[in-house]
Amino acid sequence: MLEEINQAEREALEALEAVGSNDELQAWRSLHLGKKSQLKQQLKNLGRLSPEERPVVGKRTHEIRQRLEASLDARRDELEAARIEASLAAEALDVTMPGRPVRRGRLHVSTRTLRRIYAIWAEMGFQVYRSRDVESDEYNFQLLNFPRHHPAREMQDTFHTTTDDVLLRTHTSPGQIRVMRENAFDADGTPRADPDPIRVILPGMCYRYEQITARSEIQFNQVEGLAVGRRIRMSDLKGTLTDFARRMFGQDTRTRFRCSHFPFTEPSAEMDIECFLCGGEGCRVCKHAGWLEILGCGMVHPVVLANGGYDPTVYSGFAFGMGPERIAMLRHGIEDIRQFWANDLRFLEQF
Ligand code: PHE
Secondary structure (H helix, E strand, O other): OHHHHHHHHHHHHHHHHHOOOHHHHHHHHHHHOOOOOHHHHHHHHHHHOOOOHHHHHHHHHHHHHHHHHHHHHHHHHHHHHHHHHHHHHHOOOOOOOOOOOOOOOOOOHHHHHHHHHHHHHHHOOOEEOOOOOEEEHHHHOHHHOOOOOOHHHHHOOOOEOOOOOEEEOOOOOHHHHHHHHHHHEOOOOOEOOOOOOEEEEEEEEEEOOOOOOOOOOOEEEEEEEEEEEOOOOHHHHHHHHHHHHHHHHOOOOOEEEEEEEEOOEEEEEEEEEEOOOOOOOOOOOOOOOOEEEEEEEEEEOHHHHHHOOOOOOOOEEEEEEEOHHHHHHHHHOOOOOOHHHHOOHHHHOOO
């Protein structure tokens, strides 16, 4: 009898060694310690033993039971420790490994040029003012002295929307009216007695309904500039723009002003800079003229001042508009304006 239960104990302990999971642990428990286990059966049969045998077997059975339960607990702890060990090993981080290199992005050449232009005008005391891309016919044309059907509109082929008189701005000049009105009137529309002088640049995207070619795009940036105050004269315009050109293209840059026409400035001009590639000798970039056209400008037309709420008998001002893509093309020798929107990394990564 004793021999039998000792044998059962050995088998149970051996089987416990092979247990590898919690489920197996449960199964082992009901097999060796449960109601139907050999141990329980032995206890039931105690009554059939002789009075001498009975206490010996009873004591031994009790010992075995305690031993198996302790072993079960120990095995459970072992399994849990092994599980934690394994998950730590699986999630281990090697902090000595070299990092993966992160490729640095870069700014688009238009953005770089724009930021350079902002910085220069900021140094000269001009604030950045943002105006809207979707404009009304009134602001984009009429208030700037382009009446309906005026031939000057031909130069700015327009994207109209399906709503009457709502269009995509063809230039940043409508922003001139918006800045002037914001300064000249209180929020409730009452005119201010002595509106503040204005010195702003207005950058933004412009849109024209044109054939896309190497020289013209349907979408491009412009940077408008506007200065309004008392006693602003043509010499202020020329001095300020020449100063800009020197900061942008180098201290020795020469400029020249050619007569031009815009409905919203009078007089109007275009500013050229001496070709920085050939120094005026004539080359491919300047098409052998020695000069490069950089921007349009002029004294703000009295009608435009009045439309903005500034009395033209008291105030005067100058305005200009330049194209950053055009400036970038000249600076970097880019021959096709379509590159700016092509998203070709071979092009973009050069800047
Ligand atoms: N808006 C003009 C254009 O797009 C440029 C310009 C701006 C000219 C301001 C004079 C003054 O061609």
